[in-house]
Amino acid sequence: MEIPVQEYEAIEVRAAAKEDERAIKLLVRGERLNPLGLRWSRFLVATDNSGIVGAVQLREHFDGSRELGSLVVRKDARGKGVATRLIDALLLTASSRVFMITGAPFAQHYERWGFQRLEPANAPAPVCRNYRFRRFGGALAFLVGRRPNRPVVLVRAAPALLYAVGGAAPRPGRNRRVVPAGIRPPS
Numbered sequence: 001m002e003i004p005v006q007e008y009e010a011i012e013v014r015a016a017a018k019e020d021e022r023a024i025k026l027l028v029r030g031e032r033l034n035p036l037g038l039r040w041s042r043f044l045v046a047t048d049n050s051g052i053v054g055a056v057q058l059r060e061h062f063d064g065s066r067e068l069g070s071l072v073v074r075k076d077a078r079g080k081g082v083a084t085r086l087i088d089a090l091l092l093t094a095s096s097r098v099f100m101i102t103g104a105p106f107a108q109h110y111e112r113w114g115f116q117r118l119e120p121a122n123a124p125a126p127v128c129r130n131y132r133f134r135r136f137g138g139a140l141a142f143l144v145g146r147r148p149n150r151p152v153v154l155v156r157a158a159p160a161l162l163y164a165v166g167g168a169a170p171r172p173g174r175n176r177r178v179v180p181a182g183i184r185p186p187s
């Protein structure tokens, strides 16, 4: 019997380096995500043998609030768990509450990490501002014939609180692995 040979592309998740800055910006801007605050040192990147295939960052706002942002995976690498790996790794470094903004149809997807919906008005001011920025972008996109998803704000409690309230620890995403080498808490 002939065994089919499957091509295996090893995905590595690591802290970004200065040399990754250009690739990160190309990925983020290519998907028209928030172009502001793309400091490379806050990013984790996913790589395979072709280079950088995904990125995510933990924005730290002036008031100390933190926001998971700029989550992007190169089109040809989607649907293989790359974003899941990035989020798993990023949240392992987060010791406080984390906010994020996503399209309403995807809110449920992030429950596995403990994210829950939050009224945008109850979010910290910088997160609320990014939410309004995204809604504004959505309105402009609508005018040129695209149909963007309505954004929602999500929050994940600090890990200590997540476990203290008696709930189960959030189920990590698929392909959970130990913290990859080179990952450090974002500065």
Ligand SMILES: CC(C)(COP(=O)(O)OP(=O)(O)OC[C@H]1O[C@@H](n2cnc3c(N)ncnc32)[C@H](O)[C@@H]1OP(=O)(O)O)[C@@H](O)C(=O)NCCC(=O)NCCS
Pocket: 031, 070, 071, 072, 073, 074, 077, 078, 079, 080, 081, 082, 083, 084, 085, 101, 102, 103, 106, 109
């Ligand atoms: C969203 C995105 C990062 C997912 O990357 P990925 O590596 O394909 O994700 P994974 O393989 O780990 O997981 C796929 C799941 O993500 C879900 N998902 C979560 N948020 C999503 C989003 N904003 N757009 C599309 N899919 C999303 C999909 O529904 C899919 O769920 P399923 O496995 O139940 O079908 C990728 O589609 C992308 O770069 N999109 C453009 C940029 C973007 O929308 N970023 C998200 C901002 S919150």
